[in-house]
Amino acid sequence: DQQVKQNSPSLSVQEGRISILNCDYTNSMFDYFLWYKKYPAEGPTFLISISSIKDKNEDGRFTVFLNKSAKHLSLHIVPSQPGDSAVYFCAAREYGNKLVFGAGTILRVKS
Amino acid sequence: DADVTQTPRNRITKTGKRIMLECSQTKGHDRMYWYRQDPGLGLRLIYYSFDVKDINKGEISDGYSVSRQAQAKFSLSLESAIPNQTALYFCATSLGPSGANVLTFGAGSRLTVL
Numbered sequence A: 001d002q003q004v005k006q007n008s009p010s011l012s013v014q015e016g017r018i019s020i021l022n023c024d025y026t027n028s029m030f031d032y033f034l035w036y037k038k039y040p041a042e043g044p045t046f047l048i049s050i051s052s053i054k055d056k057n058e059d060g061r062f063t064v065f066l067n068k069s070a071k072h073l074s075l076h077i078v079p080s081q082p083g084d085s086a087v088y089f090c091a092a093r094e095y096g097n098k099l100v101f102g103a104g105t106i107l108r109v110k111s
Numbered sequence B: 001d002a003d004v005t006q007t008p009r010n011r012i013t014k015t016g017k018r019i020m021l022e023c024s025q026t027k028g029h030d031r032m033y034w035y036r037q038d039p040g041l042g043l044r045l046i047y048y049s050f051d052v053k054d055i056n057k058g059e060i061s062d063g064y065s066v067s068r069q070a071q072a073k074f075s076l077s078l079e080s081a082i083p084n085q086t087a088l089y090f091c092a093t094s095l096g097p098s099g100a101n102v103l104t105f106g107a108g109s110r111l112t113v114l
Helices: none
Strands: A010-014 A019-025 A030-038 A045-051 A056-059 A062-067 A072-077 A086-094 A099-101 A105-110 B004-007 B010-013 B019-025 B031-038 B042-049 B065-070 B073-078 B087-095 B099-105 B109-113
Touching: A010 A019, A019 A030, A019 A086, A019 A105, A030 A062, A030 A099, A030 B099, A045 A056, A045 A062, A045 A072, A045 B099, A072 A086, A099 B042, B004 B087, B010 B019, B019 B031, B019 B087, B019 B109, B031 B073, B042 B065, B042 B073, B073 B087
Parallel strands: A010 A105, B010 B109
Antiparallel strands: A019 A072, A030 A045, A030 A086, A056 A062, A062 A072, A086 A099, A086 A105, B004 B019, B019 B073, B031 B042, B031 B087, B065 B073, B087 B099, B087 B109
């Protein structure tokens, strides 16, 4: 069973609007969550993270929200730009262990 | 030069052939990983190594083996390739344990097994 799920394979957003990417997890022992971004022909790159002791972390246009009771996190991109078009992977870590990745969501930002 | 370099970037081979994917890094990180990416399945961990002589199986290690020849080098071998090993393979590194969350990935090696 996938412990980290990204149920939306793709998302299309107009430039300037908000992009919301969602991620659900099943393992209550996860204590750290990350988002990675991947462009074609490149490896994933780290984008933003959040510890389980927080419910929000912001970095410029990117904000990650964590709802532990719902086992849900989301990545908000405001405003969305065409350069944000990429695959976004959600990942989670159980302390001391390796990361578990979701299947990814393809974001397309239309200009 | 890239921090994490994977060779080859693309490889087409036949069923039953032995294949080696190589990874080298200049990050000075102690931890190295091999992942494979398949559509709809995301990134799945094959093997990982926290130091030279340390080798650990990931969630999908069957059919693969690895070698950590030096702190900077981690190679992945398919002893007898099969078509369902056709995938995009990524090597990654991290500084552990405090930096273990943030992985630095290579650009990937696309393997096609006919």
